[in-house]
Every structure is written in C-alpha cells, then in structure tokens.
Amino acid sequence: xxxxxxxxxxxxxxxxxxxxxxxxxxxxxxxxxxxxxxxxxxxxxxxxxxxxxxxxxxxxxxxxxxxxxxxxxxxxxxxxxxxxxxxxxxxxxxxxxxxxxxxxxxxxxxxxxxxxxxxxxxxxxxxxxxxxxxxxxxxxxxxxxxxxxxxxxxxxxxxxxxxxxxxxxxxxxxxxxxxxxxxxxxxxxxxxxxxxxxxxxxxxxxxxxxxxxxxxxxxxxxxxxxxxxxxxxxxxxxxxxxxxxxxxxxxxxxxxxxxxxxxxxxxxxxxxxxxxxxxxxxxxxxxxxxxxxxxxxxxxxxxxxxxxxxxxxxxxxxxxxxxxxxxxxxxxxxxxxxxxxxxxxx
Amino acid sequence: xxxxxxxxxxxxxxxxxxxxxxxxxxxxxxxxxxxxxxxxxxxxxxxxxxxxxxxxxxxxxxxxxxxxxxxxxxxxxxxxxxxxxxxxxxxxxxxxxxxxxxxxxxxxxxxxxxxxxxxxxxxxxxxxxxxxxxxxxxxxxxxxxxxxxxxxxxxxxxxxxxxxxxxxxxxxxxxxxxxxxxxxxxxxxxxxxxxxxxxxxxxxxxxxxxxxxxxxxxxxxxxxxxxxxxxxxxxxxxxxxxxxxxxxxxxxxxxxxxxxxxxxxxxxxxxxxxxxxxxxxxxxxxxxxxxxxxxxxxxxxxxxxxxxxxxxxxxxxxxxxxxxxxxxxxxxxxxxxxxxxxxxxx
Numbered sequence: 149x150x151x152x153x154x155x156x157x158x159x160x161x162x163x164x165x166x167x168x169x170x171x172x173x174x175x176x177x178x179x180x181x182x183x184x185x186x187x188x189x190x191x192x193x194x195x196x197x198x199x200x201x202x203x204x205x206x207x208x209x210x211x212x213x214x215x216x217x218x219x220x221x222x223x224x225x226x227x228x229x230x231x232x233x234x235x236x237x238x239x240x241x242x243x244x245x246x247x248x249x250x251x252x253x254x255x256x257x258x259x260x261x262x263x264x265x266x267x268x269x270x271x272x273x274x275x276x277x278x279x280x281x282x283x284x285x286x287x288x289x290x291x292x293x294x295x296x297x298x299x300x301x302x303x304x305x306x307x308x309x310x311x312x313x314x315x316x317x318x319x320x321x322x323x324x325x326x327x328x329x330x331x332x333x334x335x336x337x338x339x340x341x342x343x344x345x346x347x348x349x350x351x352x353x354x355x356x357x358x359x360x361x362x363x364x365x366x367x368x369x370x371x372x373x374x375x376x377x378x379x380x381x382x383x384x385x386x387x388x389x390x391x392x393x394x395x396x397x398x399x400x401x402x403x404x405x406x407x408x409x410x411x412x413x414x415x416x417x418x419x420x421x422x423x424x425x426x427x428x429x430x431x432x433x434x435x436x437x438x439x440x441x442x443x444x445x446x447x448x449x450x451x452x453x454x455x456x457x458x459x460x461x462x463x464x465x466x467x468x469x470x471x472x473x474x475x476x477x478x479x480x481x482x483x484x485x486x487x488x489x490x491x492x493x494x
Numbered sequence: 495x496x497x498x499x500x501x502x503x504x505x506x507x508x509x510x511x512x513x514x515x516x517x518x519x520x521x522x523x524x525x526x527x528x529x530x531x532x533x534x535x536x537x538x539x540x541x542x543x544x545x546x547x548x549x550x551x552x553x554x555x556x557x558x559x560x561x562x563x564x565x566x567x568x569x570x571x572x573x574x575x576x577x578x579x580x581x582x583x584x585x586x587x588x589x590x591x592x593x594x595x596x597x598x599x600x601x602x603x604x605x606x607x608x609x610x611x612x613x614x615x616x617x618x619x620x621x622x623x624x625x626x627x628x629x630x631x632x633x634x635x636x637x638x639x640x641x642x643x644x645x646x647x648x649x650x651x652x653x654x655x656x657x658x659x660x661x662x663x664x665x666x667x668x669x670x671x672x673x674x675x676x677x678x679x680x681x682x683x684x685x686x687x688x689x690x691x692x693x694x695x696x697x698x699x700x701x702x703x704x705x706x707x708x709x710x711x712x713x714x715x716x717x718x719x720x721x722x723x724x725x726x727x728x729x730x731x732x733x734x735x736x737x738x739x740x741x742x743x744x745x746x747x748x749x750x751x752x753x754x755x756x757x758x759x760x761x762x763x764x765x766x767x768x769x770x771x772x773x774x775x776x777x778x779x780x781x782x783x784x785x786x787x788x789x790x791x792x793x794x795x796x797x798x799x800x801x802x803x804x805x806x807x808x809x810x811x812x813x814x815x816x817x818x819x820x821x822x823x824x825x826x827x828x829x830x831x832x833x834x835x836x837x838x839x840x
Contacts (some may be wrong), residue, residue: 293749306686306694340652340737348652348734372742376749388694389738391686395718396739400746403639403722404782408754411771411778418774424767425758432757436750 160192160215161476163469164246164255167197168224169262171459174198177261178205180465185215187466190473194255196221197242221245227458231265235273243267247274250451257452257472259443261460268304271446271453278481280488281448283308285316285387286455287323288394288444291436292378298324298333299375301387302394302444308386310354313337314361318487319447320382321364326478327445327471332365336380338389339369350386358384363487401436442467445475448484452476506538506561507822509815510592510601513543514570515608517805520544523607524551526811531561533812536819540601542567543588567591573804577611581619589613593620596797603798603818605789607806614650617792617799624827626834627794629654631662631733632801633669634740634790637782638724644670644679645721647733648740648790654732656700659683660707664833665793666728667710672824673791673817678711682726684735685715696732704730709833747782788813791821794830798822 165181167174174197181193192215195202199220206216223241225234238244243262247270249255258275260267268286277284286303289296300320305312317335324333337354339347344355346369358366370380372393385393412422442464443456452475456468475481511527513520520543527539538561541548545566552562569587571580584590589608593616595601604621606613614632623630632649635642646666651658663681670679683700685693690701692715704712716726718739731739758768788810789802798821802814821827 293752338738340734351734372738372740373745373748375742376745388686388697389735392684392718392735392738393742396721396742397746399719399722400743401750402719404747404750406639407778407782408775411774414774418771421767421770421772425764425771426767428757428760428764429754432753436753 159190161190161257161473162192162194162255163472164194164196164219164249164258165465165469166242166246166258166260166262167195167202168221168242169260169267170456171261172461173261174201174205176461177465178202179209179462180460181216181469182206182209182211183462183466184469185211188470188473189215190477191215191469193217193469194219194246194249196246196249197224198222219245219249225263225266227263229263229266231263231269234263234266235270243270244274247271247453250275250453255451256476257454259454259456259465259468259472261443261456261458261465264455264458265304267453267455268446271449275449275451275453278448278450278485278488281319281484282315283312284446284448285312285319286444286446287316287320289328289441290375290383290394290397291441292376294378296328296441297375297378297381297383298328299383299385299390299393300447301385302390303387303446305387307388308350310350310357313350313354313384313386314357315448315488317358317361317364317366317382317384319484320384322480322483322487323445323447324381326480326483327474330381333381334367335364335382335384336367336370338372338375338383338385338393340371342369342371344368354384405433442471445471448488449481451481505536507536507603507819508538508540508601509818510540510542510565510595510604511811511815512588512592512604512606512608513541513548514567514588515606515613516802517607518807519607520547520551522807523811524548525555525808526806527562527815528552528555528557529808529812530815531557534816534819535561536823537561537815539563539815540565540592540595542592542595543570544568565591565595571609571612573609575609575612577609577615580609580612581616589616590620593617593799596621596799601797602822603800605800605802605811605814605818607789607802607804607811610801610804611650613799613801614792617795621795621797621799624794624796624831624834627665627830628661629658630792630794631658631665632790632792633662633666635674635787636721636729636740636743637787638722640724642674642787643721643724643727643729644674645729645731645736645739646793647731648736649733649792651733653734654696656696656703659696659700659730659732660703661794661834663704663707663710663712663728663730665830666730668826668829668833669791669793670727672826672829673820676727679727680713680725681710681728681730682713682716684718684721684729684731684739686717688715688717690714700730751779788817791817794834795827797827
C-alpha cells in the first residue's frame, strides 16, 4: 500500500512556479497554482518567492496540502534589470531558485510571468540545453480562425542560422503533436511570397533543408496574411520576425477592438445594439486573446520552461501549469532529444 | 490669353495609369481615373492598355475631354510572370508603356494595381533611381488608432543594409511632411524592444546612424505592438519585416472582423443588436481598411510610381491618382534628391 502510494506520488508532475513574477504577483500567481492543484491531481506545485507573502495568499484557499509547497527566495528580478547580470548576481531570487529545482531534478518544469529576458537566459544557463540543440526557441501558441498555431521562435535568438530553424521546425512539430494533440502538424516557414524563389537569404537557405526533412510535414512558405487563418500548425521563423508577428497580433487586435467599442457607443441606437451583441462579442474576442492560451514553452531544454505573459491572471497561470502535465507525460523532452540530429548546414 | 492657358495646362500633373492591372481592370481603373479628373482639375490622366476595352468603359461617363487620354498598349503582364523577364519581353504592355511615358517626361507619375513585382522592377529599370538613392523603397500608409503611419520598406529590397534604412528614414520623412502634411514626422525603427542595446545586427548597426541623422526627428525603437497605436509617423524597417507587418495587419483585421460578424449573428438577440450597430461599425472598420489609403508610393525614383492594391476599386485608384498631385506640387522628388547624402557605412 505504502509502496504503491509512493509510486503514485513519484508519477506526479512537479512544477516550480515563480510567485514573484508578473504584473499581478503574488496574488494571481498563487491563485493560479491553487486552481491547478485543485483541478488536476497529477500536479504538484513549488511556489518560489518571499515565504510570508506567498503564505498569506495561500491561507485564503482550500487545497490538497501535499500538492503545494513554498520554497523561500528573498530576491526578486525585475523587468528592467539586465538578464545575464541579474541571473548571475541574484542567486536567491524566485527565478534562480525555481530553475535550480528543475536543474536538480526536484521539479520537471518551471512557470514564470516575470522578466522574459531573465527567464530565457536563466533557463539556458541553469537548466541547460538538450545535447544537440543549438538554440532553445520560445514558442507561443497563437489563436487563429479555427484553433491555435505554434509560432517558433519568439525568443532571444536574433540573427538565427538555417540549422537553428530546422531544429525549431522539428521541436515545434513534436510539441504540437504531443502537447496540443494535432496529428502530423503542418509546418510552414514565414516568407514574403509562396513561390519557392522568394525570400531573404535565411529563408532561401532554410527552405530546401526543410523540404528534405523527412521527420516533419513541411508544406512550404506562409505569408503573414495567412497566419491568422490557421494555414499552418507550426509557423517557423527567426526570433526578430517572430517577435514582430506576436506583438503586432496583439497590437492590431487591441486597436481594432478599441475602435469597434468606440463605434458601438457613438449613437443612442448603436449603444442599444451594443448591449444586445455584447455577450456573443465578448466570447469571440476572448477566443482571439493571446493570453488565454497559457504560457509559451521554451523548448530544447533539460526540463520544461514556460514563459507566461507578464499580465497573466490566475487562469493563464493555471493553464501554463497544466500544459506541463502533457509535456511530461508525453515525454516531449525525450522525443526532442531523440529527434534532434545535427542538420547539414552550408 | 492663349499663353496663360498654355501655362495653366503645363502646370497640370500628368499621371499614367495602368488600365489593365488589378482584379477589377479595366472597369474600376477607368472609373477611378474618370472620378479623379472630374474631382481635380489639376490632373491629367493617360490610360495605358487595350484601346478598345478602355474606350468602351470611358464611353459610359462624362468628363473633361482634355484631361483624359488613351495610350494603346497591346500586351498585359500578369501576376504569375517573372517580373524581370516580363518587363524585358513585353515592351508593348500597359506597364512598360506607362513607365516609358514617365521616363520621357510625358508623365510625372505612374499608378498601377497590377503585378507588384513587375511594377517595382520596371520602375527601377525604366524610370530609374534618383542619383544617390541606393534602393527605392515601397512605402504604404497604414491606418492607426488616430490617423496613418508610413511603413517603409515593404518592397523587394530584402537583406537591406543600414545605409539603405537611413535613406528610407529620410525619404519617408520628406513624404509624410510634404504629401500627408505631418510637420516634423516622428521616425522610429522596428525593434524587439525599446532599449538601445536590443535588436538584431541590422538594427544595432542602423540605430546610431539614425540617432546621428540631423535631418529627421528620430524617436528610437518601436515595438510592433505600438504600430497600430500610431506611436510613430514613419516606421523604418527592412522589406522582409515590412512585408510581414503589412500582410499581418490585413490578416489579423480580416479574421477578427470575420469572427465578430459570426458572433453577432449567433443568436436572435445578437442579430437584432447587429442591425443596430451596423452603420457605426461599418464606418469604424472602413477606417481600418488598408485599401482606403490609396496606393503605396515607391520613393527615390525619377518620377513617382504608386502601387495600388490588387483588389483596388475606383475609389482607391482615384486616391492613388490624387496623391500624385501633392507629390508633384510639393516637389518631393527634388526634395529627396537634395536630402540624400551618401551616409557613412561600416
């Protein structure tokens, strides 16, 4: 009996969560962690940060005691600190403490809504890359007309080489198939046209490598216009362009929604109409809200690191924690390690 | 009397218009040309293309005869032809014929809704660059929260160098000030963060050059999220990223509008509400429709070339023709020629 309980407990997915990161920390972070452990019994959360602040929040809720732990960390890394320096100096920060749990194998994954730079740098320095992975990409899910697509890379890897992009395509495919559950995901490379001769040097160099890559379902180039239509499941691009896509997605949607709301209250008649369409409209706009899709996984590391949006509330933190379950249970890291073969580069 | 009439006629802005280009040619192109000459007496239009088709359309309208001319051209360049080859082989095409009118000085400007590639290549090969201009950029106006911004470059100049981007910034400033009428336009470079150390190699190289450029009002980096907010008037970037921005703008807006429309007719109550908000909503969405802003000017040439959207209807063609008036009257080409000093490159 004791042994079988022990085995059951060992199978739990252990997630370290940065309680001090994000605009709504620690309140919403703790709330999200509580929601995750209450919803899924396979998960065990380690909240890192200032113990007294975390415990004060925790005391407001009911939850299974054995599934939630507090790991004290006295320092906090802010958004305006230089990432490399902050990670090196603030050994007792919530981020470094959580990453060390992953490094030592005490946690399988790390979720943070804190400084993107510090999380990305810290993940590489402390958790480390899977052997063979040249650069670990950050890969958020983006809402499309009919579902979600994975945009890979939006991280800090600017000026990427073609061999990096091929690895992104493989890692993205493995993630979409195993975590999101899309069979044989369609992989496309962001380009300025669909013809094979189109593109900048990087795309022209990468295209034939992807075409000859048997492990993925490469469907060719995708123009930015087709991304929101969901024309591919894995959208491969280097980080500068990926960052522009991610942020413009948010920006265009935000401004358009603002304009629509303004227009609807412009006259008495339209204001009445607005009240009638509101419930349906709210639902449609929520579907298109990037923050709904939990955090962006950073792939290719010896453990999962999930970067949640800085503005994350409890629901996004909960979703970020829950995505770690499939990642662990589907052995995504192991599949990435097996799938990464150093590609032929020029 | 005769002499003063002659002088008045000489002051007219002569615009060659490709009657065969675009999804709705020649019908909407001819209609737009008619609307332009009926609205503005300073403009004179030369429609190039198959004479009998154009004349059939023209016969439907009233217009000042001396302001509209037909120049017969028997060939048509399609979107799927390789641009360089098409321009070289189809000497009797509507595009090449119109470009030759500009080259010979018989026209000041050229407007086309046809093949973007052929227009860009033809403009450089036939009309030619202003002395000192390294690469002529294509610079569309994009709708923002409160007006428009100029996105420069969205053309065929992928893999640009920093010296090109500095010229884009100067040309874009001159255009916004003189054609759109924005005093001392704010110039920003597209980047992945606002801190000066952020960016890829090209941005890091270009940033100090722009900062040291006295002729422009450089305000630093702009993140893609802030573009729709109108945070800068001239948005400088290389063509690959510019193309992604332009097309994603269209794509996100189109999908979001589709989702909103679907949501509004999901229930009987929301359908009623939709009818009440429709007039105001339509106006707001029209403000955010890229095609409303006429065509994108290609700058730095010995004459103005305006690329109108392939789906252009008469209103966009009219707007494209009308923007040529300010361009000519404000002597934008001359100002660009005076403003381009070869920048220091590494």
